[in-house]
Amino acid sequence: RYGYFGMDKPEVARMMLCNLSGCLTDGQMYMSAQGLEMISVNTRDWMGIRILKREDMAVVVISSPDDPVPKALEEKFRQAGCEIIHSENKLEDVERLMKEKGLDWKEVAYMGNDESDVECLNLAGLSAVPQDAPVVALNATKYVCHCAAGRGAVREFAEHILLLKKKAKYQMEQDHIAGNAS
Amino acid sequence: RYGYFGMDKPEVARMMLCNLSGCLTDGQMYMSAQGLEMISVNTRDWMGIRILKREDMAVVVISSPDDPVPKALEEKFRQAGCEIIHSENKLEDVERLMKEKGLDWKEVAYMGNDESDVECLNLAGLSAVPQDAPVVALNATKYVCHCAAGRGAVREFAEHILLLKKKAKYQMEQDHIAGNAS
Amino acid sequence: RYGYFGMDKPEVARMMLCNLSGCLTDGQMYMSAQGLEMISVNTRDWMGIRILKREDMAVVVISSPDDPVPKALEEKFRQAGCEIIHSENKLEDVERLMKEKGLDWKEVAYMGNDESDVECLNLAGLSAVPQDAPVVALNATKYVCHCAAGRGAVREFAEHILLLKKKAKYQMEQDHIAGNAS
Amino acid sequence: RYGYFGMDKPEVARMMLCNLSGCLTDGQMYMSAQGLEMISVNTRDWMGIRILKREDMAVVVISSPDDPVPKALEEKFRQAGCEIIHSENKLEDVERLMKEKGLDWKEVAYMGNDESDVECLNLAGLSAVPQDAPVVALNATKYVCHCAAGRGAVREFAEHILLLKKKAKYQMEQDHIAGNAS
Numbered sequence: 001r002y003g004y005f006g007m008d009k010p011e012v013a014r015m016m017l018c019n020l021s022g023c024l025t026d027g028q029m030y031m032s033a034q035g036l037e038m039i040s041v042n043t044r045d046w047m048g049i050r051i052l053k054r055e056d057m058a059v060v061v062i063s064s065p066d067d068p069v070p071k072a073l074e075e076k077f078r079q080a081g082c083e084i085i086h087s088e089n090k091l092e093d094v095e096r097l098m099k100e101k102g103l104d105w106k107e108v109a110y111m112g113n114d115e116s117d118v119e120c121l122n123l124a125g126l127s128a129v130p131q132d133a134p135v136v137a138l139n140a141t142k143y144v145c146h147c148a149a150g151r152g153a154v155r156e157f158a159e160h161i162l163l164l165k166k167k168a169k170y171q172m173e174q175d176h177i178a179g180n181a182s
Numbered sequence: 183r184y185g186y187f188g189m190d191k192p193e194v195a196r197m198m199l200c201n202l203s204g205c206l207t208d209g210q211m212y213m214s215a216q217g218l219e220m221i222s223v224n225t226r227d228w229m230g231i232r233i234l235k236r237e238d239m240a241v242v243v244i245s246s247p248d249d250p251v252p253k254a255l256e257e258k259f260r261q262a263g264c265e266i267i268h269s270e271n272k273l274e275d276v277e278r279l280m281k282e283k284g285l286d287w288k289e290v291a292y293m294g295n296d297e298s299d300v301e302c303l304n305l306a307g308l309s310a311v312p313q314d315a316p317v318v319a320l321n322a323t324k325y326v327c328h329c330a331a332g333r334g335a336v337r338e339f340a341e342h343i344l345l346l347k348k349k350a351k352y353q354m355e356q357d358h359i360a361g362n363a364s
Numbered sequence: 365r366y367g368y369f370g371m372d373k374p375e376v377a378r379m380m381l382c383n384l385s386g387c388l389t390d391g392q393m394y395m396s397a398q399g400l401e402m403i404s405v406n407t408r409d410w411m412g413i414r415i416l417k418r419e420d421m422a423v424v425v426i427s428s429p430d431d432p433v434p435k436a437l438e439e440k441f442r443q444a445g446c447e448i449i450h451s452e453n454k455l456e457d458v459e460r461l462m463k464e465k466g467l468d469w470k471e472v473a474y475m476g477n478d479e480s481d482v483e484c485l486n487l488a489g490l491s492a493v494p495q496d497a498p499v500v501a502l503n504a505t506k507y508v509c510h511c512a513a514g515r516g517a518v519r520e521f522a523e524h525i526l527l528l529k530k531k532a533k534y535q536m537e538q539d540h541i542a543g544n545a546s
Numbered sequence: 547r548y549g550y551f552g553m554d555k556p557e558v559a560r561m562m563l564c565n566l567s568g569c570l571t572d573g574q575m576y577m578s579a580q581g582l583e584m585i586s587v588n589t590r591d592w593m594g595i596r597i598l599k600r601e602d603m604a605v606v607v608i609s610s611p612d613d614p615v616p617k618a619l620e621e622k623f624r625q626a627g628c629e630i631i632h633s634e635n636k637l638e639d640v641e642r643l644m645k646e647k648g649l650d651w652k653e654v655a656y657m658g659n660d661e662s663d664v665e666c667l668n669l670a671g672l673s674a675v676p677q678d679a680p681v682v683a684l685n686a687t688k689y690v691c692h693c694a695a696g697r698g699a700v701r702e703f704a705e706h707i708l709l710l711k712k713k714a715k716y717q718m719e720q721d722h723i724a725g726n727a728s
Contacts, residue, residue, distance in 0.1 A: 027224045030212070033250045035252070036580060038578040043660075114225075204407050210405070217435065295408075316408060391588045395586065400582065
């Protein structure tokens with residue numbers, strides 16, 4: 001009972017991962033007969049990513065081999081300090097990233113939206129899916145967003161992460177005070 | 183009462199057909215003054231088709247003469263093992279396909295969304311329409327999806343089909359056990 | 365009481381007019397930095413127009429000077445037998461069309477969505493606005509669609525018109541029988 | 547009690563400001579792999595701006611450095627008599643405009659949708675956010691629209707502003723009558 005030493009530090013997320021298609025986008029792929037392919041991203045979600053970066057979190061956007069990723073978007077992510085990875089096996093790739101950064105699953109916040117995300121949704125300390133996700137994803141997640149994919153779900157999850165982070169910090173301070181007082 | 187012989191085998195769907203426009207898409211056709219035409223498809227529905235293919239079902243996408251079908255989309259369907267047919271008389275074309283594959287209407291799962299689908303919706307063993315279909319289609323279908331067209335309706339129908347398939351398989355096993363036990 | 369002569373013939377709509385932007389489209393105008401302008405139309409509404417043409421109604425699509433009208437769309441309307449007029453004063457233009465066709469306001473079905481439609485909504489025998497229309501249009505219309513603009517409102521109005529037409533026809537037959545019987 | 551002199555003139559909004567992205571648009575940014583970037587604006591909101599201009603209000607559209615602003619849209623705003631400013635610090639820029647026009651915060655109607663709008667939402671005499679705005683904006687605003695961003699929120703705010711203006715005018719007239727009568 002001398003300061004905070006010897007007590008469990010409350011776990012907080014240090015890395016957030018989310019899918020491009022179906023989390024950051026609404027999953028719609030626009031296609032023209034002429035070969036044009038388009039996706040759309042919402043400014044609200046974009047702000048969510050910035051807010052996480054401001055708090056020094058690692059942010060990783062996962063694209064699948066099917067997704068066409070606009071160069072302009074990739075560039076934007078890079079400028080905002082996000083990593084963007086193309087993954088065919090999400091569990092494998094996330095664990096590789098965790099190893100690189102020396103992180104534990106408890107420190108990972110994961111947002112997914114379908115079958116291929118189930119393992120990560122189960123393992124991550126924090127996990128979320130958009131409100132309109134298929135049943136298989138809804139069953140695996142810890143948090144279901146009120147917002148739909150591509151309409152604020154990533155922003156909502158970002159705020160959820162930071163709220164828990166603040167709570168953990170506050171708890172640490174309270175424990176510290178209690179420790180000193182005893 | 184010796185094994186399963188002599189009993190009716192529960193019918194399961196072996197072929198799923200759905201419209202491109204109004205089932206796989208939300209029915210929106212985007213048009214520019216410059217002649218660009220675009221449609222959009224959702225990854226969730228796309229996964230639904232993949233799930234059906236994984237279970238060895240035949241999947242047929244029906245486009246009508248009005249629809250502009252992006253080459254890239256057609257290619258994607260082909261790569262996923264789907265047939266894509268351009269049909270002006272759906273009943274005729276579906277019955278031709280059934281003949282080719284030696285299938286019965288009970289083995290057909292049909293998703294439609296308008297007048298031209300009414301006969302097939304009535305005849306198919308399983309049939310569905312998106313939640314936002316016009317009255318004429320709602321009146322003819324066996325199942326009304328909770329999801330709207332182009333926003334998960336095809337995925338939902340795919341899961342519905344596989345659930346019934348699993349139930350039928352389970353029933354067959356139970357009957358088998360009961361048959362052996364007697 | 366000798367047959368139907370001498371009795372008021374129940375009025376039925378013979379011409380349907382609707383706005384392109386805000387009735388047939390959802391009012392969204394997509395614009396790229398490069399100068400591309402796009403609008404979108406739903407197949408369901410498109411079928412509504414076809415259903416009306418099948419019943420020999422005149423169908424007129426009204427575009428305003430602001431709207432970019434894709435050539436492909438204009439061509440499609442023409443092929444379906446619709447007129448498309450560019451109007452700055454709707455009341456004037458509708459009355460000119462009525463004169464040309466020898467029609468009365470009672471025979472006009474009008475769908476609008478904003479201030480500039482108020483007079484026509486008030487005068488037409490049948491009038492409708494999409495569910496998401498501004499208050500000024502909601503206050504002037506006779507029928508408010510359950511569907512939103514560009515998401516089935518025109519189709520719904522088309523079905524509403526034909527239902528009333530059938531009812532009127534049935535009434536005429538009943539009156540005829542009653543007339544003969546007396 | 548001689549006429550209106552010496553009494554507080556009820557404050558009415560003389561300038562309306564709103565964000566392009568997230569107020570006039572739904573915040574969606576459409577992007578193609580080929581580098582096309584698109585946004586969309588609704589005719590209903592566009593009419594809202596025209597209605598305000600008809601009542602001689604100054605209308606200012608604020609774009610942020612991230613937004614791609616279609617030239618065609620910028621041109622349209624200019625033709626309608628709106629200013630369009632690119633702002634990195636909204637509070638600073640709005641106060642500069644107020645100074646130029648000799649306006650007080652009470653005479654400003656501000657519509658925002660995120661963190662960077664909080665100060666202006668708090669200070670403006672009238673303020674609003676779209677129905678689907680993030681919590682941080684909802685907490686700062688005076689009025690929450692029933693319409694979502696890019697789907698009528700600007701139009702709704704415009705009507706709200708004019709309604710209050712009419713009330714204020716009516717109040718002034720009533721006070722005038724009361725003053726003369728005493």
